[in-house]
Amino acid sequence: MTQPRVFLVDDHELVRFGIRSAIEDAVDIVGEADEVDAAIELILERVPDVVLLDVHIPHGGGRAILHAVRSATESVRFLALSVSDSPDDVISTVRAGARGYVTKSISGGELVDAIYRVQAGDAVFSPRLAGFVLDAFARTGEESLVPLDDDLDQLTTRERETLRLIARGYPYRDVAVSMGISVKTVESHVSSVLRKLQLSNRHQLSVWAADRDLR
Amino acid sequence: MTNLDSGPLVGIPVRPWRRSARRAEVGGVCSGLARRLGVTERVVRFIWSASILVAGAGLVVYVLAWIFLPRSGENDSIAQRLRVHRRESKTVAAVSVTLTVILSLSPRASAGVKEVIWCCLISALGVGVALRHASTAERVRLADLSDHLPFLSAKRGWPALFGRVVPGVALLVIGLQLLAHVQGLWAGTVPVLIGTGVALVGGAVILAPWWLTTVRDLTDERRERIRAEERAVLAAHVHDSVLQTLTVIERAAADRPDILSLVREESRELRDWLFHPHQEEDGTSSTLSRLLRELQDSMESEYGCRIDVVTVGDLPSNPSVVALAQATRELTLNAARWSGASVIHIFSEVEESSVTVCVRDDGRGFDVTADVGDGLRHSVIHRVERLGGTVTMTSAPGEGTDVCLSVPR
Numbered sequence: 001m002t003q004p005r006v007f008l009v010d011d012h013e014l015v016r017f018g019i020r021s022a023i024e025d026a027v028d029i030v031g032e033a034d035e036v037d038a039a040i041e042l043i044l045e046r047v048p049d050v051v052l053l054d055v056h057i058p059h060g061g062g063r064a065i066l067h068a069v070r071s072a073t074e075s076v077r078f079l080a081l082s083v084s085d086s087p088d089d090v091i092s093t094v095r096a097g098a099r100g101y102v103t104k105s106i107s108g109g110e111l112v113d114a115i116y117r118v119q120a121g122d123a124v125f126s127p128r129l130a131g132f133v134l135d136a137f138a139r140t141g142e143e144s145l146v147p148l149d150d151d152l153d154q155l156t157t158r159e160r161e162t163l164r165l166i167a168r169g170y171p172y173r174d175v176a177v178s179m180g181i182s183v184k185t186v187e188s189h190v191s192s193v194l195r196k197l198q199l200s201n202r203h204q205l206s207v208w209a210a211d212r213d214l215r
Numbered sequence: 216m217t218n219l220d221s222g223p224l225v226g227i228p229v230r231p232w233r234r235s236a237r238r239a240e241v242g243g244v245c246s247g248l249a250r251r252l253g254v255t256e257r258v259v260r261f262i263w264s265a266s267i268l269v270a271g272a273g274l275v276v277y278v279l280a281w282i283f284l285p286r287s288g289e290n291d292s293i294a295q296r297l298r299v300h301r302r303e304s305k306t307v308a309a310v311s312v313t314l315t316v317i318l319s320l321s322p323r324a325s326a327g328v329k330e331v332i333w334c335c336l337i338s339a340l341g342v343g344v345a346l347r348h349a350s351t352a353e354r355v356r357l358a359d360l361s362d363h364l365p366f367l368s369a370k371r372g373w374p375a376l377f378g379r380v381v382p383g384v385a386l387l388v389i390g391l392q393l394l395a396h397v398q399g400l401w402a403g404t405v406p407v408l409i410g411t412g413v414a415l416v417g418g419a420v421i422l423a424p425w426w427l428t429t430v431r432d433l434t435d436e437r438r439e440r441i442r443a444e445e446r447a448v449l450a451a452h453v454h455d456s457v458l459q460t461l462t463v464i465e466r467a468a469a470d471r472p473d474i475l476s477l478v479r480e481e482s483r484e485l486r487d488w489l490f491h492p493h494q495e496e497d498g499t500s501s502t503l504s505r506l507l508r509e510l511q512d513s514m515e516s517e518y519g520c521r522i523d524v525v526t527v528g529d530l531p532s533n534p535s536v537v538a539l540a541q542a543t544r545e546l547t548l549n550a551a552r553w554s555g556a557s558v559i560h561i562f563s564e565v566e567e568s569s570v571t572v573c574v575r576d577d578g579r580g581f582d583v584t585a586d587v588g589d590g591l592r593h594s595v596i597h598r599v600e601r602l603g604g605t606v607t608m609t610s611a612p613g614e615g616t617d618v619c620l621s622v623p624r
Contacts, residue, residue: 011455014463022466056455083458083482086489104462105521127560131525134564138528167525168573168617169560 003028004119007048009039009065010081011057015104019052019081022108027115036061040068043076049119055082055093066096079118087132091205095198100124122187123194130167133197134160136205152200155193162189233287234280239356242281242345275334278341289350296348307344311337383420390414450489458485472519480516501532503570506540507561510547514559518551521558528565530624535602539572539622545594546574546618554578554616569604569623577615583608595620 006027010016011034020029030046033039036057043051043065051069055062062080069076080098082089083105090101099118102111103126114124125133137155155163158179165175172190176183197205232251234243245263249256266273285292297304314337349357390413461482468474487508504526511522530536543561550559556578563572587596587608595618596606604622 012459012463015459018463018466056451058455083462084454104459105465127523127525127562131527131562134527164562164564167527168562169523169525169558169575 004049004115005030005046006115007039007043007046007051008032009034009043009051009057009062010054011035012054015054019111023112023115026112036064039065043069044072047073047076049077050115051076051078052115053078053080053093053098055080055084055089062093062098063096066093066098070097077118077121079114079124087135090129090132091136091197094129094194095205097198099194100126101129102126103128117187121191123190125163125166125190125193127167127169130163133193134163134167136202137196152196153202155196159189159193162186163193166190232284234284236287236352236356241360242277243286244277244280244284247284247287272334274338275341278338278345281345282341286350286353289352293345293348296350297344300348307340310340314340380421383417386417386420387414388417390417453485454489458482458489461485476516476519479521480512483512483515503530503532503536503540503563503565506532506536507543507563507572510540510544511561514544514547514551520551520556522547522561523558524561524563526563530565530570535622536570538598538602539570539604539620542595542598542620543572543574545591546620549591550574550576550578550616554580556615565624567624569621571619571621573617573619575615575617580610580612580614580616582612583610 004027006023006029008016008019008029008031010019010032013034016032016034020032023029027050030048031042033042034057039057051065053062053065057065066078069078078098080090080093080101081104082093082101083103084090094101099121100114100123102114102124106114106126117124133155137153137160161179162175165178166172170178172183172186176186179186233247235246235250236243238246238256240246240260245259246256249259252259263273263277266276282293282297285295297307314333317333346354346357390410392410461478465475465478465482468478504524507524507526511524514520515522547559547561550556554576556576558576560575561572562575563570599606599620599622602622604620607619607621608616609618610616
């Protein structure tokens, strides 16, 4: 398998340095940028497989890059990377089109894994993201009045179970073993959750996204 | 019940005229009528206000509608409720009949101002009845309304109220009287100006404090908003610079446990301050997720391993939550001491009927059939079983350990 072509966007040189040294043996780094406009231009010019995107770039943030690049091409995939612990940031970035979200405290090996997974078109859920999603899709009484779109606004029992195991820190392989299914099935569950996360109009998700748009 | 307020219903050709509950300004008569006629509320309110100027007739009709129309979502009108109280309803009937008779017999020649006063009297009687017999829900709404009324607000003392309102009303009445007399004679503009001026001063005296409060509220609100914005900017800056740098240091200091735990503690404190600012303020009220975070704090700084906490849902602290957190602490302690794993995952989920906490590591593991020590048995298993919960332990040598505690809420 050829190494995925990776583009790095982060406004802190030290962070870029750290990430680069952690992954450069396993992937092909084709460029770096530290601000929104340069990032959009270079990404569209070099068309990498995966963009590692810091959510908190000044002047519009990672979501501005996501919007600009994704409206031009669908072939570039995004993996969001952040130190943020706030569900707003995570959910709104994934809803803007990122295929996954990992925190910067992730180890080098795990990050490389995640990059390969995103390149293959799968979704990458860190335990924290899985927790946020479970929270957002929790069945709550206050929402029972709102008619829920059965497909998009609810998780199936299997998807919920998958997320729960991911939130407990199990790698996909162990999730598969524990549920008695194949890794491919785990991946398809996660991808389906990602789709719901991006398309659902569920109240809590919209609120999270709307709050960020006000900034 | 609320359907009556939320648009046309299929199968009901004529919607009953009811007083609106949700969109009411005073009694909900106007918005109810607007809904009944299918026009905007503003039109109805404007016409009704104008009709009050016709010798106060609109006022009386409004109060009658208030009393005789049931409120949306309620079965009885205020009049129907009044009927239950025999003596009171007789008194009210007698007084209102007397008033009406006097009004209708009064000579037309001296009409005008006089009729207005009669209308006010009848309306006041009606409002009194309405306030006495309104449903609890409506009374709550009216109490809320009276807090925001220009000069009825109960928050300001009665002396101040009388000191201001009595002269204000007196000035207003004198001004209107002047205007009324002038109208009859049509003599010159000077008396008109004086009358208007006096009436305006009266109105201003009544309304000034209300206006001042509104202005003050607006200023306070603006100041609060500016403060929040400044905080957001500062938080974003700290987040984008200091936290990033701390992450880099954490990465670089992988082989220096002392620096590592220092960095983690710092960044955790910053994070808490940035993303959970209210927790410090309310102080006493603890929750499950907060207990777990505290546990993470103390364990990470003491043992230098990373602890990853994911919480789904939350629960205010109670004795069983505290016991659950203590059992979790024992498990984490065990994992930190013996497993040799670099990361320990703690996951909590609050569901409708139960709370689950799982502690997992991918360290050296142990044989669950043989090696469950007395410490673990007492501090975890017995503690959870006393709460009526269950413990599920999965582990084997070399396979890591996973323990799930589940207790009913």
